[in-house]
Amino acid sequence: MRRERTDAARNRAKILAAAEGIVAARGVEGLSMAEVAAAAGVGVGTLYRRFGDRSGLAYALIDAREREFQAAFIEGPPPLGPGAEPVARARAFLGALTDRTAEQLDLLLMAETAAPLARFGGAYDAYHAHLALLIGQARPEADAFCLADALLAPLAAPLLAHRLGTGGVTVARVKAALDRLLAGFVIEG
Missing domain, CATH: 1.10.10.60 (Homeodomain-like)
Incomplete structure (x- = not known):
């Protein structure tokens, strides 16, 4: 290189x-x-x-932030990075991903709506694999693969933009709901 x-x-x-x-x-x-x-x-x-062009610049902005975020959950300090128990890591990951999505919502909305399956692939696959691994560690008998999708679904940029823009939904409220979902999947399930 x-x-x-x-x-x-x-x-x-x-x-x-x-x-x-x-x-x-x-x-x-x-x-x-x-x-x-x-x-x-x-x-x-x-x-x-x-x-x-302008979209190339927009993708570069997304990429720069994405690299920082992935480094944080792969090798950063706990609880987001290694060293914390799986549920604490998953909770920290979902909270950080909510913040990361909200920070670049306009750019992610553009990127995720560029094509029918634009949301899926690179970053989504990394998020999904990470979350599925953590869920599997916390609840080996759970369907971690599908539960990871369920936890990531509320963070789709079009849905998050819609909810934050209407109806009084806040980032804090989304995080609280994700915490509750996670608890239901890995603690109470």
Whole structure:
């Protein structure tokens, strides 16, 4: 694998920080290549060469955050990372995933609705495998495979965007409901 030049890495970090700021202020609809380039202090051509287009830039934002999140639950400190008991890890994972989804909801909504099965694959498969493993450790007799899907379903970006945008549902309420579901699956089940 070829190593990224130092100046290219610095530009990438500046571009992603500028894009994150714009998305935080105005949502994904406000993401303009020209504005990101200006905010990052790079040329528009640099942006297009590196990311291709606006959706490529959006996916880069998702990817950067996703790598941080996966590192946290794979090798970070407990309870999210290794070292805590399975139910505590699953609870920490679901809470952190709820926060992670809410933080980039506009971007994830765009990504998850790009195609009929766009939500599934890479990151979802990693989440599912992790959660199924933890459920299986806590309750070996449980159908951990299907229970993991049931626990991940409320965190689909279209559903979460709908619920957070209407009806007074909050991130805290979603986390509390996921805690209750998890308890029912692994403690009371």
